[in-house]
C-alpha cells in the first residue's frame with residue numbers, strides 16, 4: 001500500500017482539523033485574556049506573533065511542495081488515515097526505522113492488541129512475524145484484532161468493528177440489556 005491513498009471515511013481530516021483549529025483559538029483567546037483581561041496590558045504584538053507563525057508555516061509548506069520536496073527528507077505526519085504523507089511524490093529512502101526489525105521503514109501501524117493500540121513504525125515482514133503487535137506481551141493478549149496479512153496497513157477502526165455482536169456484548173455487560 002502506498003501511504004497517500006485517500007480513503008473515504010468520516011475520520012478523514014475534517015473533524016480533526018476543525019477540533020485542532022478550535023483548540024488553537026482557545027489557547028489564543030486564553031492567553032489574550034491573561035494579558036488584557038487579568039493584567040490589563042494592551043498587547044498589539046499578540047495577533048502578530050500568532051499570524052507570523054501561520055504565515056511562515058504555510059509559506060514553508062508551499063515552498064516544499066513547489067520544490068517537490070527537493071530539500072525535504074522523510075514524510076510529514078498527518079492526523080488522518082493517511083498518517084504519513086510524502087512531500088516528494090517520488091518515493092525516497094525512509095529516514096525512520098521499523099521499531100521491531102530496525103530496517104528502514106516509514107509505515108505506521110496500530111498495535112493489534114486493542115488494550116495497547118500503540119501507533120508505531122513497522123515494516124511488513126516484522127508485522128507478519130508479530131501479527132501486527134508491538135511486543136510479545138501484546139501478541140499474547142486476549143483483545144487482539146484479527147490479523148489480515150493482505151491488508152496490514154488498513155487504518156485502525158474502533159474495536160467493535162472487528163468482532164461479532166455477541167462478543168461485543170460479552171465485553172460490555174451494561175450494553176447487553
Ligand SMILES: [Zn+2]
Pocket residue numbers: 111112113116117118133134135138
Ligand atoms: Zn502493543
